[in-house]
Amino acid sequence: MHVPPLLDGRISELLAGKKIAMTGVTGFIGEQLLWKVLTECPDTTTAVLVRRKGSVTAEQRVESLLKKKIFAEIVAASGGVEKLMAERVQVIEGDLPAVPDLPRDLDVLLHCAGDVSFDPPIDQAFMTNVVGTKALLTKLREACSDEEGNLVRIPHYVHVSTAYTAGRRRGAIPEAAHVHDIDYEEETRAALAMKEHVEARSRSSEQLTKLREEAEALHRQAGYLTTSEDTERRRLEWVKKELVAAGTERARSLGWTDVYTFAKALAERVVADLAPDFRVSIARPAIVESSLNFPHAGWIEGFKMADPIILAYGRGQLPEFPASPDAVIDIIPCDLVVNAIIAVTATEPNLGEVEYYHLSSGARNPLTFRGVYEHVRNYFSQHPYTSGQGSTPLATWNFPGAEPIELVLKLADKGVKIGNKLLSFAPRGKQTRKLATSLDKTRKQLDFLGKYLTLYGEYLQSELHFVDDCTLALHNSLHPDDAVTFGFDSASYDWKHYMEEVHIPAITNPVRRLEAARKRRNARSSTFRELRPAEPGTVLAAFDLDGTVMATNVVETYMWARLPELSPLRRVGEVASLALQLPMYLGAERRDRGVFLRSIYRRYAGADLAKLEDYVDEKLAPMILDRMSPDAIRRIREHRDAGHTTILITGVIRPLTRPFEGLFDTIVAADLATDADGVCTGFLSGPPMVGESRSAWLRHYAQLHGIDLNNSFAYADSHVDLPMLGAVGNPVAVSPDIGLMRAAKSKGWSIVEWPEMSPLPRWKMS
Structure with a gap:
């Protein structure tokens, strides 16, 4: 029977004077490991491998970590974060597998980093767990060797794995190496090649056509740029999904549950192969959840x-x-895992003999x-x-x-x-x-x-049963004075207390x-901000018209403006013609908003523009103003009072916007082209302001007038207005259609309800 190395003294004394290099300290288990060492092992120093995150350096990330509440006591006792870092926490900026040189005076390397997702893309799983582990062990050997490559210092390498490296086995799982003949070098090459293969497939004309058509079905009306952005987003999602599926299937084809456990299992084999002359321990936690006692009951990240x-x-x-109701879910509190890992760190395994420890509860304190x-x-x-x-x-x-x-x-x-x-x-x-x-x-x-x-x-x-004899023996060898502080017997607590009270x-x-x-x-999210005064000309507020500021649509406003000037007989004919062509118009509207608007505005051919404007001023203005939302009027006035430039952007023809000239500083509308006599030709003098045209106009206007779009506002009700809303820092979806509602929720934009004055149903068309 294998007898694991036991503890011969207090843990703080066994680790006194030693330097422990650690990975993964910004993670759940790693953070508590660092806290425990700094708190309970005062004569032990640490070196932490932390990657830069954007513009935030590794040093800054560790400073932020040590400012967390659990480190407050040790930071205060040390005289501050800077002093604690200077004396006991050396920061090494790097990542897996790009591992920098390690300190040459380290005694223990505690490798706790790794991809903890159960379904990472196959290349990511191997880069982190297999390639990363190889790189780390290579650097550890260099740090402990002389210039000729001879090992002059024997380190203790502690590898944190997972109990589920056992894969799809059933029954008792011993604390030992898992028997398999998988070539991790070959599997790694195949996993990394899979990334290139899937990337190439994603760029094929067949796949891109499929993704583009999916994006167009949703975003065609918003414009080509919006569609192309969504197509690329879908491509990247497809690549990730395919790589996840490839990892899952490869793992299961070889007897593992998923690529996470598969890559972790191969990493264990890497450790056994590359560190035959090191002292090596492998800890295999099961499902790690909140702490039982330390740093406090219920601590979790x-x-x-x-x-x-x-x-x-x-x-x-x-x-x-x-x-399965009788299946065991092998949960283990985090502080027991941390205590066990530190106890393992304090042991001295025999050279060439890898020690394995199951940090689990199912064997002696099962929870179904x-x-x-x-x-x-x-x-x-x-x-x-x-x-x-x-x-x-x-x-x-x-x-x-x-x-x-x-x-x-x-x-x-x-x-x-x-x-x-x-x-x-x-x-x-x-x-x-x-x-x-x-x-x-x-x-x-x-x-x-x-x-x-x-x-x-x-x-x-699951029907796995993780034997934990070595772990229990190690716990039982704890010095009596360490029993409370470093205890990790998984049978020592009651599940009712842990689950229901902790x-x-x-x-x-x-x-x-x-x-x-x-x-x-307030129920409204942060993009619907309370307005504050701004320097005039620095902030704008852009408003869509139909469905946002007022309740109407292009067909309805056409009938308002065009029918009165026709004879009774022609009115009947015009209404009949419009009714017959309405299905065609609606189909065009679904495909392309600009084409739809041009089709409607063809019907203005022969109208006198000056008479149309007079009619709007004399007859239609009250009707149009009655259709305005009181909430919209109130918000527009609030913007004006705050010194914001108010802009109306609409696909409606300009004559119909005349009643709004007192509310807005600038009105962008569709201009009807006329002949020399002022008669409408049925064409527009420029492209209709829809979809991406609106965002492009806003950006150009802001650049010309020195306006900060990040502090500006936009209000619209339709999915087609996504580009305009996305152009400002404070977009607001007003009584939105389903597409915009869903987009707004996913992006964290405000959604507000502005009741209409009109009781009639409406269909958004501009």
């Missing part, structure tokens, strides 16, 4: 694997779950999925999540298995697609937006469940506070 499930159940969004469900249900029964749950009773899970849930998901997915198709033909309005929001919520729930089925399906049915409150309370704070704030 971000959401981990089980947390979205817990929150979704509490919100009433998870009616059933596709797990049914147990998790019962604890979560108990908690939310006592502490209802009312903002999401409302009066809906908590769901009762019967654990029917994955197949029935997959069938329900497929049927629900079809229902959502049909619903969205029908909504595309529905008249615009608040009720339509409400239905679209409901469909979006259902889609989000389906995507959530689908992700868990795809990504975590095998974990939910972990679930730790992940739900911050979310509750955040949502309560949002409720206290």
Whole structure:
């Protein structure tokens, strides 16, 4: 029977005078590892490998890290962050696999960095976990060798892996190397080549045509640039999706659950091959969640694997779950993992013998999925999540298995697609937006469940049993004075206490506070700002007309302006002709807004422009002003009072904008071309101001007049106005159509409702 190295003294004494180089300190486990070493091992120094993030240097990132609350006590005791860093935290700027030279006086290299996503693209998984580990070990050897390459210092290399490197095995998993004959060099070459292969496929004419047509179906009216941007976004998403799928399938074809565990398993083999003359330990945590005791009960950074499930159940969004009720979900508190890793760091393994440690709970303190469900249900029964749950009773899970849930998901997915198709033909309005929001919520729930089925399906049915004899032996060798501070016996705590009193409150309370704070704030998001006075000529506010400032459409305004000058007989003929051609006009409007407007304005041929203007001034002005939204008028006046330049941008013909001249500083409208006698030709004197033409006009105007668009505002109601809204720093979607509503939500733009004066339904056409 293998006997692991044990501890012979207090951990702080065993690590005294040593220098520990660490990776991953900006991550969940790494942050607490650094805190624990700095706090409990006063005579130990550290060196941390941290990458630059944009313009923020590694040094600055570590400074920010040490200013977090958990480091406050040790920072104060050291006399400040700068002094603590100068004395005990050496910063090494670098990344994996671009590892710089390591300190030549280090004793331990604790490698905790790595891609923690279960579904990274295959090239990313290998670059981080396999290539990165190779680079790190190469630099470690150089740091511990003389100029001739002879090893003059024997380091202890501690590698943090995952218990799930066992792959799709079943039953007891020993604390030992996993038996397989996979060539990690060959797999790495293939993984990196896959990136180039998929990139090339994404640029083929067939694939680009498909992606472009998808983008055009959604954004054609907004313009070519908007469509091209969305096409490229779709291409990049497609590349990532294909690389994720390639990683998943390759991993499963070789016996692993996903590319994350596959790459981690190959990284373990890299360690065994490249460090035969080092002291080597490999720690394999299971599912790491919030701390039991240290730095405080419930300490956690971000959401981990089980947390979205817990929150979704509490919100009433998870009616059933596709797990095996008796399967063990192997959760381990973070502070136990950290304590165990530091204890491993303090050991002295034999040269050439890799030591393995399972940091898990399933062997001696198992928690089943049914147990998790019962604890979560108990908690939310006592502490209802009312903002999401409302009066809906908590769901009762019967654990029917994955197949029935997959069938329900497929049927629900079809229902959502049909619903969205029908909504595309529905008249615009608040009720339509409400239905679209409901469909979006259902889609989000389906995507959530689908992700868990795809990504975590095998974990939910897991029958793995991680033996932790070596880890328990190491715990039992702790000095009595270290039992509380460094203990890591996974059988030492009660799941009811941990789940219901520590972990679930730790992940739900911050979310509750955040949502309560949002409720206290104005329902409008930050882009609908309270207006402050500005230097005149430095800020603009651009407004769309139809559907934003007033309730009407191009066909309706044409009839207002054109019919009165016709004889009764010609009026009947004109209305009949318009009715017959309306389907054609609507089809043109869906394809290209500019073509549609030109088609309508052809009907002005023969009209007297001067008479049309007089008619608007004398007869139509009151009707037009009556159609204006009081909220729009109020907001326009607020902008003018603040010294902002107010601009109306519309595809409506200029005569119909005459009633607004007192409200706006500048009006951009469609100008009808006339002959020498002032008679309209049916053509425009320039292209209609729609889609990307509006954003281009705004940028040109701002450049000419020295206006800061980042501080400027724009208001519009249609998806076609995305370019105009995107041109300013404060875009506002006003009673938007479904496309704009969804875009605004994804971008974090304000959505406001400005009730119309007209009770009649309307269809956006300009």
